[in-house]
Amino acid sequence: MDAGQPLRWSRRAGGLLLAAILLLSDGVACAAPVGGTAHDDPLAFGGGSAPVPSMPPVGGRDGMVVSAQTLASQVGARILQQGGNAVDAAVAVGYALAVVYPAAGNIGGGGFMTLRTPDGHAIFLDFREHAPAAATATMFQDASGNVIAGLSTKGWKAVGIPGTVAGLELARQRWGHLSRRQVMAPAIALARDGFVLTDGDVELISHGNDDFRRDPVARRFFLRPDGSGLQAGDRLVQRELAQVLERISRQGTRGFYEGRTATEIVEASRRGGGLLTRADLSGYRPRLLPTLTCDYRGYHIDTAPPPSGGGVALCEMLNILSGYDMHRLGLYTAPAVAREVEAMRHAYADRQDLGDPAFVANPVAHLLDVEYARQIRAAIPTDHAVASTTIRPGVPTPEGQETTHYSVIDRDGMAVAVTYTLNGWFGAGMVAGRTGVFMNDEMDDFSTRPGTPNMFGIVGSKANEIAPGKTPLSSMTPTVISRDGKPVMVIGSPGGSRIPTIVLSVVLGVIDYGLDIQHAVDLPRIHEQWQPEAVQVEQGALTPGVIDTLRREGYSFQSYPHWGVAEGILVGGPRLNAPAGDARYYGGADRRHSTSAAVGE
Numbered sequence: 001m002d003a004g005q006p007l008r009w010s011r012r013a014g015g016l017l018l019a020a021i022l023l024l025s026d027g028v029a030c031a032a033p034v035g036g037t038a039h040d041d042p043l044a045f046g047g048g049s050a051p052v053p054s055m056p057p058v059g060g061r062d063g064m065v066v067s068a069q070t071l072a073s074q075v076g077a078r079i080l081q082q083g084g085n086a087v088d089a090a091v092a093v094g095y096a097l098a099v100v101y102p103a104a105g106n107i108g109g110g111g112f113m114t115l116r117t118p119d120g121h122a123i124f125l126d127f128r129e130h131a132p133a134a135a136t137a138t139m140f141q142d143a144s145g146n147v148i149a150g151l152s153t154k155g156w157k158a159v160g161i162p163g164t165v166a167g168l169e170l171a172r173q174r175w176g177h178l179s180r181r182q183v184m185a186p187a188i189a190l191a192r193d194g195f196v197l198t199d200g201d202v203e204l205i206s207h208g209n210d211d212f213r214r215d216p217v218a219r220r221f222f223l224r225p226d227g228s229g230l231q232a233g234d235r236l237v238q239r240e241l242a243q244v245l246e247r248i249s250r251q252g253t254r255g256f257y258e259g260r261t262a263t264e265i266v267e268a269s270r271r272g273g274g275l276l277t278r279a280d281l282s283g284y285r286p287r288l289l290p291t292l293t294c295d296y297r298g299y300h301i302d303t304a305p306p307p308s309g310g311g312v313a314l315c316e317m318l319n320i321l322s323g324y325d326m327h328r329l330g331l332y333t334a335p336a337v338a339r340e341v342e343a344m345r346h347a348y349a350d351r352q353d354l355g356d357p358a359f360v361a362n363p364v365a366h367l368l369d370v371e372y373a374r375q376i377r378a379a380i381p382t383d384h385a386v387a388s389t390t391i392r393p394g395v396p397t398p399e400g401q402e403t404t405h406y407s408v409i410d411r412d413g414m415a416v417a418v419t420y421t422l423n424g425w426f427g428a429g430m431v432a433g434r435t436g437v438f439m440n441d442e443m444d445d446f447s448t449r450p451g452t453p454n455m456f457g458i459v460g461s462k463a464n465e466i467a468p469g470k471t472p473l474s475s476m477t478p479t480v481i482s483r484d485g486k487p488v489m490v491i492g493s494p495g496g497s498r499i500p501t502i503v504l505s506v507v508l509g510v511i512d513y514g515l516d517i518q519h520a521v522d523l524p525r526i527h528e529q530w531q532p533e534a535v536q537v538e539q540g541a542l543t544p545g546v547i548d549t550l551r552r553e554g555y556s557f558q559s560y561p562h563w564g565v566a567e568g569i570l571v572g573g574p575r576l577n578a579p580a581g582d583a584r585y586y587g588g589a590d591r592r593h594s595t596s597a598a599v600g601e
């Protein structure tokens with residue numbers, strides 16, 4: 001990138017962590033800028049909540065790539081420079097993240113792409129994992145029907161048939177301009193020649209250190225020779241992964257789902273007690289689905305349909321909230337928070353009835369009916385909390401970032417939102433033999449037993465029970481927003497069950513509260529998922545006064561460290577209706593992960 005040109009600059013998020021929001025001992029939220037200048041906030045913070053210090057968004061005239069790793073964002077911007085469109089860049093970023101963000105970027109997992117073409121056609125590409133042919137509804141239960149702890153999250157039984165390579169290749173063939181060789185070259189170079197780790201990379205990779213110690217292949221490149229963890233300044237070279245990527249580059253999907261790579265995966269699975277067969281791999285096909293759509297205050301939302309529950313939840317929450325004047329209520333005021341929480345509670349209670357549309361009939365039309373939203377609103381009291389109907393102990397994770405989202409837009413306005421994942425950091429915790437490919441633990445997203453919470457504390461029903469070839473229900477919510485036929489925003493995030501409420505928070509920040517995209521991404525978050533009942537609060541989101549008011553109304557709260565890594569793009573100005581500057585695109589990278597970067601083109 002040429003830093004000399006004002007509209008093509010990139011900014012790493014390093015050092016600007018949202019740790020800047022300090023929760024003082026008396027519980028008063030306080031904003032402490034660390035680097036850069038906090039810019040004027042367009043809001044009157046009705047609740048008295050402290051504005052979050054925010055850098056301005058990054059501008060770009062001809063394109064924008066925002067991802068969780070700087071090198072990957074740069075790869076995407078370079079592909080745009082070379083004449084690639086947003087899909088070419090998205091495919092290149094997908095492969096690059098598998099190398100430079102290996103805890104979640106992947107070729108051994110799966111994900112979703114929401115795509116909006118310049119002529120306004122929106123489509124959803126589902127390349128999520130499928131259950132192997134030998135999978136059964138009770139495969140994670142013991143003889144008494146109890147769920148066996150850890151079996152769906154670690155080791156080969158946890159692995160679904162990966163979809164990423166098939167998905168990226170389908171996207172490239174349908175919408176890309178560049179050759180597979182061109183879009184994969186940067187990832188291959190990064191794997192083969194290595195890259196020097198920053199503190200942020202090390203923080204990410206260190207999540208897997210215990211797994212690496214158990215894996216004879218992973219330990220060779222993900223640990224130092226003495227078995228200690230990698231450090232900033234070390235060069236991470238992944239030769240085996242480079243070879244697999246080269247095979248895919250030469251042979252296409254056959255380079256992964258057949259031949260040597262497939263043999264390695266299947267053999268490793270068999271040795272590890274897994275279910276994957278060659279037929280599972282060679283039979284994998286991604287699918288194209290219509291996007292799930294809804295409208296919010298004149299904006300059109302294209303988002304993820306089932307097998308994600310994320311888009312349904314997002315649209316149901318927006319439908320409910322559309323009946324309130326959220327701007328007038330004020331960001332983080334007690335009445336605004338209460339309405340958001342009740343909208344979330346309803347949407348998450350409804351989520352449990354969803355599953356793979358190839359296997360179950362999803363009540364989407366009913367859940368997204370505006371009349372249904374009106375009835376929910378009518379039943380939401382304005383002075384006390386609604387009790388979640390059934391309370392079962394959930395086990396929310398303390399942090400939720402173990403997936404990754406990136407957003408891309410090109411000069412023609414083609415917009416691509418991709419969320420893909422191994423599920424937990426480094427998935428099931430092992431690489432597939434000598435491939436250097438980390439495998440997902442996506443089987444945990446099924447209901448291992450209806451009614452039992454998964455690793456995100458989320459409860460599913462029979463609609464999401466395991467069956468051969470079935471896709472587990474997801475929360476991933478890659479979303480493109482448009483108005484009057486033109487793209488306005490590209491957004492998504494990791495965060496497990498919290499993903500839809502993270503996306504909601506950014507959408508409300510931009511549309512209702514007039515924030516710029518960076519500020520909306522930075523906003524501290526709240527989350528309610530019906531079970532468990534307590535409202536989850538990112539440190540600093542609510543003032544003691546607001547919390548007191550809501551406690552008196554019957555709400556309970558649980559405070560968490562930061563969660564999610566939302567990566568967003570706003571079109572036309574840094575915030576809605578702002579006068580257009582020189583840039584056309586504005587990127588907001590989530591500083592909760594220090595390697596996130598928006599790179600303008």
Ligand code: DON
Nearest residue numbers: 400401402403474475495496
């Ligand atoms: O598809 C899903 O909803 C999950 N597998 C996503 C996992 C995730 O976001 C992990 N991050 N906390």
